[in-house]
Amino acid sequence: MKFDNIIIGGGLSGLTCGIKLAEQGKKCAIVSSGQSAIHFFSGSFDLLGKIDGQDVKNPLEAIKILPDTHPYQRVGIENISRLVVEAPRLLDRAGLNFFGKADENHFVLTPMGIMKPTWLTIDDFTRFEQNDAFPWKKAVILNFSGFLDFHTLFVQDGLKKYNVDTQIKNFAMKEFEAIRRNPSEMRSTNIAKVFDSGDALDEFAQKVNQLSEGFEVVLLPAVFGLFTKNVALNLKAKVNKPVVLLPAIPPSVPGIRSQILLRKRFEELGGTYFLGDIVEQGTFKNNRLVAVQTNNHGDIKLEADQFVLASGSFYSKGIVATREKLYEPILGLDIDGDTDSEKWLDEKFFNDQPYMHYGVKTDSGFHALKNGKPIENLFVAGSVLGGANALKEGSGAGISLLTSLHVAEQILK
């Protein structure tokens, strides 16, 4: 089966790359071994949140002092400045409305009640300009009775620091009685499905209006709009106080909606998305990857002119560590990481862990290396690239979005 481009990995990086290529008329396929980490999406994409533990105000400026091995430096500051404008536009064309600036982080309120710097935030959530104040003084935190994935006390504790007077209220509605019968399944996605399919929203909004009397703002878990768009916006229109949504424990409702819309956009552009399939091996010829073989398609190999590896980091098994070795499991590519397993960990858990910087080794053009030699038509993008501790920096989504756009541009050249 022949395509122009094949992308291994169907997460944020793979989909961004696939959409960009398909928008330029390429016949693309994505092979995804299951649903992706977008299901854990907080609602915001970070570009660069922290350096050495300090909040970053202007990510575009701060990027310049990152080490040369950092993916942003390898993409190049000039390219980054251009791609940060393009990324939200690409998301917008998929029906995902994000707001924010690359040269000035804004803040979002986390479910721990802390203000966190970020780059782009989806329109479900509220953007704050300051991290040392909360715009309202009296807030009500509302939760669905029986919903265990929204930890109201954390939010209350967090808001105390901003001198906000809060009250927690739980409420029940008959529409949720059915899902409550099954306590392990009283989850944000199941609550969202009730709002998606019925007319529970009106009654719910009325209830919110009653319960929020005497308060300036309403805080709610983000359980609105799984398969249907605009449920969160409709809710905000019906409630007569400002509504601040907070992420609940994953799977994330805005995340799944984002995944669905990105995949839909890719498929509408003619892309093929192979879900639940695994690339088992590649056929290499003269430093080129000619075809890959998957579990589902067996002897019918998938061929392409260019391939992109966007298989994720440790969690997604894009790279794997055993007691003995560190390796890239799909194509046996070279790893940028220490061979001595003693050096993988810092015994202080909260320190910058060395293994977090590990990834697939590439040349300056983002071609994967195998046995020290670059594979001419195999590019690497997203968190499978080494060179950054995305968790410490708050740079994971930025690296995924911008390296995949950059790689797509290399392919389109």
Place this chain on the structure above:
Amino acid sequence: MKKEMFEPFNSSDNNFEQCVKCTICTVYCPVLEVNPDYPGPKQSGPDGERLRLKDQNFYDESLKLCLNCKRCEVACPHGVKIGDIIQLARIKYSKKKPKVRDMILANTDIVGTMASTFAPIVNPIVALKPVRLMMDGVLKIDHHRIFPKYAGMRFETWYRRYAASKQNDFKKHVSYFHGCYVNYNFPKQGKDLVKIMNAAGYGVHLLEKEKCCGVALISNGLINQATKQAKHNVEAFKKSIVDKNMPVISTSSTCIFTIRDEYPHLLGVKNDEIRNESELATRFLFRLIDSGKLTLVFKKDYKKRIAYHTPCHMEKLGWSIYSTALLKMIPGIDFVSLESRCCGIAGTYGFKKENYKTSQGVGKPLFDQIESSDVDFAATDCETCKWQIEMSTTKKVEHPISILAEALDVEATVKLWQK
């Protein structure tokens, strides 16, 4: 030699310990969405397995609400065989004996043989409302369901009478696993398959004796019988694939999925020697075309707007691309993609009175898509999806092979390889 220190204790052959509790599977479970009595794939599968290994009394009969659609497995980022874990738990721990009704529904072979023999009598009788109400009351087969019509002449009989003698005229050969539906209910699909394969230059042969793949036996808890039939079929496949070097193709996505994957995973019947060469006809044809060994020529006047529905087992196999790619090759086809959703029937599941509501609830998003698609008809590879969609929408459903047979210019196709 030193004695082994640790004996395996409470160990399991499946990979439930790979589950990281992300709960993504529950998002895509079609049953959970409409029936909160079902504990959901994570709870029923890997979570429950942990408990059942300790004490089998943790087994819960609500696991029977699982459709075995495997959409949880397709969604799982960590490759946990959630559907298999649930099915195996049912096989291992369920103490409830299958009812008479379950045996009737599961024994597609025996019931099919009897019913097709008396087709002119059986068809009108089972379609009668009083009879359906009686079946509903006595057997708990939902009265909304209309049994698929039984054919007067079975496919095997037709094949022996009208097709068998011509098959040796070809240089290349395949065997055809037609399955119960083609044999007893819808021989036309089998005839269409013979037409296409002959046009492609392949003689089509029947297996020495095929038995029902057993999918309905498995889902109704008749495991011993299913295992017996599985072993029989693997031997019959071997005679074709290993002895005669003839691959086996089928037109039923569920039969082929069961034979390839459920035999080893659920029944413990080894199929290594036959698995790779047991596949769907659409995949077989796609491979020939993709590798330049075959060109199909289509009639110029064939014009249809068609929506393709991906059956759950096709989603799991990842093979709907073969059917859709073939359909898209027909120049006169205006192709509509449907979002892949379960139709809700799941073989015999939806026939049971207690599942009727769940079954229709699961299928509703699909029915709505089909109704609003403004197509001439829908296409799908699964026979029970076809019944369900035809019962629940105003559209007819055709198998991709039948569509190809209708649109194919046989003469022009044959000319290309006869040269």
